[in-house]
Amino acid sequence: MTEAYQDHIGLLTDFGLKGQHYVASMKGVILQLNPNATIVDISHNVSSYSILEAAYLMNSTYKYFPECTVFVIVVDPGVGSSREIIALKTIKNYYFVGPNNGLFPHIISKDKISDCVKVENDNYFNKPVSRTFHGRDIMGPVGAHITLGVPLTNFGNSFDINNLVSLPIDLRINEEKKKILCTVQYIDNFGNVTTNVRLIGNSVEGYDLELPLDCMLKFKINNRQISAKFVTHFSGVQRNKYLFLRGSSNFLELSKNQANAAKDLDLKVGDTIEINLA
Amino acid sequence: MTEAYQDHIGLLTDFGLKGQHYVASMKGVILQLNPNATIVDISHNVSSYSILEAAYLMNSTYKYFPECTVFVIVVDPGVGSSREIIALKTIKNYYFVGPNNGLFPHIISKDKISDCVKVENDNYFNKPVSRTFHGRDIMGPVGAHITLGVPLTNFGNSFDINNLVSLPIDLRINEEKKKILCTVQYIDNFGNVTTNVRLIGNSVEGYDLELPLDCMLKFKINNRQISAKFVTHFSGVQRNKYLFLRGSSNFLELSKNQANAAKDLDLKVGDTIEINLA
Amino acid sequence: MTEAYQDHIGLLTDFGLKGQHYVASMKGVILQLNPNATIVDISHNVSSYSILEAAYLMNSTYKYFPECTVFVIVVDPGVGSSREIIALKTIKNYYFVGPNNGLFPHIISKDKISDCVKVENDNYFNKPVSRTFHGRDIMGPVGAHITLGVPLTNFGNSFDINNLVSLPIDLRINEEKKKILCTVQYIDNFGNVTTNVRLIGNSVEGYDLELPLDCMLKFKINNRQISAKFVTHFSGVQRNKYLFLRGSSNFLELSKNQANAAKDLDLKVGDTIEINLA
Numbered sequence: 001m002t003e004a005y006q007d008h009i010g011l012l013t014d015f016g017l018k019g020q021h022y023v024a025s026m027k028g029v030i031l032q033l034n035p036n037a038t039i040v041d042i043s044h045n046v047s048s049y050s051i052l053e054a055a056y057l058m059n060s061t062y063k064y065f066p067e068c069t070v071f072v073i074v075v076d077p078g079v080g081s082s083r084e085i086i087a088l089k090t091i092k093n094y095y096f097v098g099p100n101n102g103l104f105p106h107i108i109s110k111d112k113i114s115d116c117v118k119v120e121n122d123n124y125f126n127k128p129v130s131r132t133f134h135g136r137d138i139m140g141p142v143g144a145h146i147t148l149g150v151p152l153t154n155f156g157n158s159f160d161i162n163n164l165v166s167l168p169i170d171l172r173i174n175e176e177k178k179k180i181l182c183t184v185q186y187i188d189n190f191g192n193v194t195t196n197v198r199l200i201g202n203s204v205e206g207y208d209l210e211l212p213l214d215c216m217l218k219f220k221i222n223n224r225q226i227s228a229k230f231v232t233h234f235s236g237v238q239r240n241k242y243l244f245l246r247g248s249s250n251f252l253e254l255s256k257n258q259a260n261a262a263k264d265l266d267l268k269v270g271d272t273i274e275i276n277l278a
Numbered sequence: 279m280t281e282a283y284q285d286h287i288g289l290l291t292d293f294g295l296k297g298q299h300y301v302a303s304m305k306g307v308i309l310q311l312n313p314n315a316t317i318v319d320i321s322h323n324v325s326s327y328s329i330l331e332a333a334y335l336m337n338s339t340y341k342y343f344p345e346c347t348v349f350v351i352v353v354d355p356g357v358g359s360s361r362e363i364i365a366l367k368t369i370k371n372y373y374f375v376g377p378n379n380g381l382f383p384h385i386i387s388k389d390k391i392s393d394c395v396k397v398e399n400d401n402y403f404n405k406p407v408s409r410t411f412h413g414r415d416i417m418g419p420v421g422a423h424i425t426l427g428v429p430l431t432n433f434g435n436s437f438d439i440n441n442l443v444s445l446p447i448d449l450r451i452n453e454e455k456k457k458i459l460c461t462v463q464y465i466d467n468f469g470n471v472t473t474n475v476r477l478i479g480n481s482v483e484g485y486d487l488e489l490p491l492d493c494m495l496k497f498k499i500n501n502r503q504i505s506a507k508f509v510t511h512f513s514g515v516q517r518n519k520y521l522f523l524r525g526s527s528n529f530l531e532l533s534k535n536q537a538n539a540a541k542d543l544d545l546k547v548g549d550t551i552e553i554n555l556a
Numbered sequence: 557m558t559e560a561y562q563d564h565i566g567l568l569t570d571f572g573l574k575g576q577h578y579v580a581s582m583k584g585v586i587l588q589l590n591p592n593a594t595i596v597d598i599s600h601n602v603s604s605y606s607i608l609e610a611a612y613l614m615n616s617t618y619k620y621f622p623e624c625t626v627f628v629i630v631v632d633p634g635v636g637s638s639r640e641i642i643a644l645k646t647i648k649n650y651y652f653v654g655p656n657n658g659l660f661p662h663i664i665s666k667d668k669i670s671d672c673v674k675v676e677n678d679n680y681f682n683k684p685v686s687r688t689f690h691g692r693d694i695m696g697p698v699g700a701h702i703t704l705g706v707p708l709t710n711f712g713n714s715f716d717i718n719n720l721v722s723l724p725i726d727l728r729i730n731e732e733k734k735k736i737l738c739t740v741q742y743i744d745n746f747g748n749v750t751t752n753v754r755l756i757g758n759s760v761e762g763y764d765l766e767l768p769l770d771c772m773l774k775f776k777i778n779n780r781q782i783s784a785k786f787v788t789h790f791s792g793v794q795r796n797k798y799l800f801l802r803g804s805s806n807f808l809e810l811s812k813n814q815a816n817a818a819k820d821l822d823l824k825v826g827d828t829i830e831i832n833l834a
Contacts, residue, residue: 008309010302015744016297017573021613022804024566030618031564035594035622036379038313040305043298048746049814057299064306064404066313077814078788113761119475123608126620131789134806136620189294190326233358233409248411258327258355286587288580316591318583321576335577342584342682342692344591467572468604501575511636511687526578526689536605536633 007147008069012058013135014046015074026072026140029126033144041042042071049077051167053269055106056185059248060261062107063093073098073142074135085138085277087152088116091121095146100159104165139277170272171196171205178277180204184252184269191260193267197252197275202230209277217244219254220274225275228254239257240274280432280541284555285314286347291334291413292324293352300411301538304350307404311422327355329405329445335470338527340385341371344465349392350421351376361423363416364437365430366394375417375426379438380445388439398434448550449474453485456555462547463529469538471545475530475553480508487555495522498552499543506532563592563703564625568614569691570602571630574691578689581673582628584680589700598627607723611662612741616805618650619665628699630656630691634698641694642715643708644672651702656715656722657795666717676712695793726828729753729763734833736760740825741807742763747816748832753808759784763834774802775810776830778823784810 001102009030010110030037042061046054047276056077062071076083076099084100092112096107120139122129125147151209167245172181186194198205202213215230219242228242237243240259247253255261255272262268293300301322304428308315320339324332340349354361354377370393374385391449392420393446397416400407402423404415418431450459464472476483480491493508497520506520515521518537525531532551534541540546565586567712571578579600586593598617610631618627629752632639632655647670649734675694678685678703682693698711714783728737742750754761758769767773771786775798784798796815803809810829811817818824 006313008313010306014745018600018745020597020601021617022744024596024598025617025620025804028617028622028625031594032620032622033563033595035564038309039596040302040309040317041298042302045295060300061303061306063309064311066306069306077660077793081791130804132801136804177355186298187296189292189296216322223473235356235359248303248408248414256620284591286591288584316587318587318595319576320580322575323573339577339581339584342588344584344588346583379715466578467570467574511618513634513637523688526581526686526692531601 006066006068007036008040009067009143009147010040010042010062010069010071010208011066011074012042012046012054012071013044013074014048014050014054015044017045017255020044022135024075024138025133029136029140030144033141033214034147037144038064039148046075047269051075051102052106052169053186055103056103058096058107064158065094067093068095070095070097070143070146072135072139073103074139075103076101076134079134080083080131082118084087084159085119085134086116086160086164087119087146087155088140089114089152093188095143097143097146099134100163100165102165104164104167115152115159116159116164117152117158118159121154124150124155148169150155158219169196173204173209175207175209178209180251180275180277182273184273186269187262187267187269191256191262191264192247193254193262193265194247195252195273196253199246199250199252211277217277219244220276221267224265226265230269233259281506284314284344284346285312286344287421287425288318288320288343288347288349289322289352290324290332290339290349291322291352291481292326292328293322294326294334295323298322300413303351303411303414306424307414307418311419315422315425318343320546324353325547327353329353329380330384330447331464333381336374336381336385343370343372345371346373348373348375348421349428350413350417351381352417354379354412357412359476363397363412363439364442365397365420365433366439366451367392367430374422375421377412377425378441378443380443381507382442383444384447387431391432392438394437394439394442395430396434396437399432402428402433404461440489446475446536451482451485451487453487456487458482458553458555460530460551460553462545462549463549464491464541466548469534469540469542470525471532471540471543472525473530473532473551477530478526479523480524489555498554499545500549502543504543512536561624562624564594564596564617564622565592565703566596566598566621566627566628567600568598568602568610568623569600569625569629569630570604572604572611573601576600578691579780581689581692582817583628583758585692585696586700589697590703592702593703596621598804599808602631603643603825604805605631605632607658608662611659612661614652614659621650623649624651626653626699626702628691628695629659630695631659632657632690634689634776635690640674640715641675641690642696642720643675643702643711644717645670645708651699653702654718655690655700656721658721658812659722661722667688671708672715672720673708674712677710680706680711725752728794729760731763731765731768732746734765736831736833738808738829738831740823741825743825744817747812747818748803748822749821749831750803750805751808751811752811755802755806755808757801767833774832775800775806776832777823778827781822782821790814
């Protein structure tokens with residue numbers, strides 16, 4: 001198997017501000033292996049251990065990168081335990097390296113994966129391999145080797161994609177009653193609340209549910225009910241008013257124009273929202 | 279029109295920590311267009327929607343970059359509305375791309391602008407263009423195309439620089455009474471308070487007001503009055519004492535040696551300070 | 557003296573989120589001098605003025621970078637005063653540039669330094685040189701010139717490494733009583749508490765003190781006593797239980813599995829911990 005390759009590598013971790021030096025160590029190891037690597041920070045501000053947030057961020061960004069970009073994801077509370085490390089390739093030639101802890105199914109659907117291996121060949125690791133920092137010692141160097149053209153099969157045996165751990169996120173859509181029970185996937189700095197309801201145009205993906213532009217819907221959140229208008233952009237309502245829209249990653253997003261909806265509604269990632277479309 | 283060009287591109291946004299992935303999407307789009315781009319983060323920690331902060335940061339940093347660097351500024355509360363997107367070139371060959379919302383006049387004075395266009399040609403956009411993320415879909419790709427040598431005129435028609443929106447910042451200087459009423463432009467992590475009083479050497483720019491080194495001045499802040507010594511560097515006063523100096527971007531800066539002046543004085547960006555030079 | 561060189565340069569500062577633009581100015585100056593420089597952020601989230609944190613971060617990351625990488629360290633409360641600026645080279649061909657304020661002895665031991673100069677030749681500075689931002693005007697450009705192959709001797713006269721300022725960190729090890737009194741060097745985003753007790757395998761470096769795997773030790777912290785188990789990785793104990801391990805930089809680290817040990821124990825950098833190995 002020969003593979004096309006480039007030098008772009010994206011890093012996604014939950015290391016946070018006080019872990020920026022961990023990211024730096026990973027970059028050092030990568031640059032030792034491939035001095036021409038172009039390393040891009042996807043985010044290092046994933047909430048500690050939040051597989052849900054990390055998967056959402058990866059899913060919503062990878063497709064904007066050049067083909068053959070390699071993404072290394074280190075949100076890894078089980079580091080050093082028996083959880084597998086996976087490297088996979090998509091049919092569109094993106095690469096992902098990370099722990100098998102529930103990340104992958106939310107990033108990429110099975111039918112879009114072309115190759116998947118369990119990373120085990122320590123010829124490609126940084127030695128000595130610590131038991132607490134596989135981002136630096138295993139996943140980073142494996143990512144760097146992929147940018148150098150090393151085929152996935154060199155890292156270990158094929159891994160059955162049906163064994164990729166899955167972490168279901170609650171989403172219940174009742175077409176008849178026109179009710180949606182969904183989950184908060186992400187909250188950004190502006191307080192925009194991204195749900196896991198995917199929209200295509202103005203319709204709920206896979207359902208016969210259309211949202212007419214400018215309609216007002218009721219959102220039930222933490223025993224509180226608010227109304228929000230369906231608009232195309234934030235300033236489609238007055239300042240400080242609730243709105244919802246199809247966000248830039250095509251999920252239904254609840255916001256306030258120039259104010260912080262998440263804060264005002266006391267919402268956090270993983271919370272449930274009930275939407276009444278009747 | 280032919281243009282010199284290089285591969286450096288700087289990004290300035292108010293996306294914050296939880297919006298680092300938005301920056302990553304912009305970088306992905308830029309690298310798809312110009313895989314050799316060198317992308318530099320100017321800041322992504324501008325306070326949400328603060329045009330004042332963003333303009334100050336851009337103004338105080340751009341001149342340290344190589345000629346032909348392109349700066350993309352995404353502090354854009356009006357995204358998706360009718361506000362224009364502008365691309366301009368300075369006579370010193372720097373490029374700026376951003377929304378026409380008050381940013382530009384604080385970054386660069388009119389007489390230093392050589393070309394200015396309204397960005398409208400969607401051949402240079404990332405498709406489909408979202409209504410909420412023009413940084414990724416319009417401004418980022420336009421910036422990338424500039425690094426590739428695309429002339430500004432390709433992006434749209436010439437834009438009259440007299441129509442660049444201006445947001446005045448309060449600054450009243452009374453030479454006779456030796457009083458200055460100025461505005462806080464920025465507060466950094468150390469709590470250094472940068473005003474909008476520009477100094478040349480020890481004098482107030484454009485006025486016959488000199489500040490003798492080591493003089494003590496009175497600052498009236500939030501109904502409180504403090505005295506601070508004019509020094510050249512922070513350790514020119516004892517630890518925890520107030521001082522002021524000509525900051526590294528040549529504005530008058532109020533500080534405390536190894537302590538946080540902004541916190542202790544409860545100051546924030548946009549606040550007014552009265553300085554008595556008598 | 558000829559020197560090997562590459563284009564990698566790492567930046568470590570205490571500029572923080574609201575000082576990201578200061579870092580950007582440094583990068584601009586560096587890219588003006590060496591447009592091919594690959595600049596890596598080591599960390600900019602060192603606590604303000606914390607020489608101890610900065611030295612720990614530098615020490616624990618530099619060795620993962622390619623030979624000839626240049627590191628510029630701007631944690632510099634004495635900027636503009638008479639403290640020297642130092643540039644040094646290690647026998648393994650790493651370069652460090654920073655103020656002589658106690659940083660260096662914790663980064664690199666004397667016997668590993670091959671060259672050391674006092675930076676004074678302003679031909680290599682960014683002009684005009686401010687009195688408050690030597691990172692941008694002196695240390696950054698000197699670092700860039702090193703990546704271009706300028707020998708250290710060009711920057712100034714040789715500097716006696718015995719005059720590198722030292723800031724002792726408390727560490728008292730009593731082999732007989734099997735007691736260790738150590739200091740917190742760093743606390744990361746997960747709340748992992750890194751002490752200054754260096755381990756080799758399971759032994760305390762330089763002492764006849766072995767820690768058997770799975771042993772329970774008593775830690776005395778702020779008049780409180782806890783027990784923690786010695787494991788190899790975080791999930792070696794149940795969630796929310798205390799543990800300690802040899803961290804990824806080979807120091808003894810106190811943690812809680814998927815919880816924040818530092819917060820729960822109210823620990824901060826510089827605090828003292830007493831460990832009872834009896």
